[in-house]
Amino acid sequence: MSRAQIEPGGCLILAGTPIGDFRDASPALRETLAEADIIAAEDTRVLRTLLQRLGVTTSARSVSYFEGNEASRTTGLMEEMLAGARVVVVTDAGMPSVSDPGYRLVAAAIEGGIRVTSVPGPSAVLTALTISGLPVNRFCFEGFLPRKAGERRRRLGALTAETRTMVFFEAPHRLADFLTDAAEIFGVDRRCAVCREITKPNEEVVRGGLGDLVSWATDHARGEITVVVQGAPARVVDIDGALARVRELVADGVRFSAAVAQVATATGMRRKDLYEQALAKREEHEDG
Known part of the structure; x- marks a missing residue:
């Protein structure tokens, strides 16, 4: 039994596609594409090439689903799923919704009580x-x-x-x-x-x-x-250095609050504490 057949009724299936080598396609992906009612593809031309290379024959209707038409296309796909259609979303490579179309439809499907599942695949x-x-x-x-x-x-x-x-x-x-x-x-x-x-x-x-x-x-x-x-090495907080960096940023034209926020993020200090100490230091310099 394929993933698309786990439950009757409409559902949304996010299908991961190969990121380069078509041999990475899983049997589950082939079955899901073959048994879909609708395939929403980032690029229908890429989808046709994928189907040909995988040797998959499907009666599914293919529709384009990309950044430019996600908003307008989602409503129609929702109606199809509510009527019982199995909608499969694929992008040009990798998992849908990971810096690619898909998230908007997932959110709508969950809100509408439609089952959402996936056929995992390669991830860049x-x-x-x-x-x-x-x-x-x-x-x-x-x-x-x-x-x-x-x-x-x-x-x-x-x-x-x-x-x-x-x-x-x-x-x-x-x-x-x-x-x-x-x-x-x-x-x-x-x-x-x-x-x-x-x-x-x-x-x-x-x-x-x-x-x-x-x-x-x-x-x-x-x-x-x-x-x-590589991530940043763990930093030891140096309050004098942090205050000096705030002054440097302000001297370069950065707003005081923005400078404090940037240094707090860089050092891991609490923004409120750094703000109070930097403000006191600034007032001290002004009085001096």
């Missing part, structure tokens, strides 16, 4: 993490950072005190800029692994300090990219 996040050579006992997934440089730097700045190994997705043409910003914010020697084209014939994993990888990325970034960055 976990695959890159395991081959990176960096600690895997604790990690966090940050996905794609903002495209605009200022917003990207602010997101990276908020991670300066993150001690867990961090996993990012990045587009090849933005990789060098990402690594440049990360090296400036985390330090040029922070260990990193750039994993490209995972499970494909030209798979490559480049490891080194963030600063060392910038020049490599400028000329060699191609294909699907996953970046794994």
Whole structure:
């Protein structure tokens, strides 16, 4: 009995697809695609190629389901499931809703009392993490950072005190800029692994300090990219150093409260305590 047949009635199935090597497709994925009523695909052309390579024949109706039409398409898919349809969501590679379409429909299905299940498959996040050579006992997934440089730097700045190994997705043409910003914010020697084209014939994993990888990325970034960055070492709070850093940021034009928040995040100090001490220090300087 396949996953799609576990219960009668409509249901939503998130199906993980191969991230590069089509031989990674599971028998459960093949059965689920074959027995679906509707397949909501990020790109229906990619879906057709997948079905052909897997040798799967299905009577399912395929519809596009991507970032641009998620909102409008969700209502129709909900109606189909409420009427008893088995809807399978697939993306171009990996698990739906992980930096890909799917979450909006999952939330709607749960709200509507529709059963949600999955056919697990390959994940670029976990695959890159395991081959990176960096600690895997604790990690966090940050996905794609903002495209605009200022917003990207602010997101990276908020991670300066993150001690867990961090996993990012990045587009090849933005990789060098990402690594440049990360090296400036985390330090040029922070260990990193750039994993490209995972499970494909030209798979490559480049490891080194963030600063060392910038020049490599400028000329060699191609294909699907996953970046794994070592977490920050645990910090010993130095109140004098923290107060000095607040003053430096304020001198550079950062608002006082924002400067306190940034330093508190970086040091692990309680923001309220740091704010009170920094305020007292500032008043002391003003009085002096």
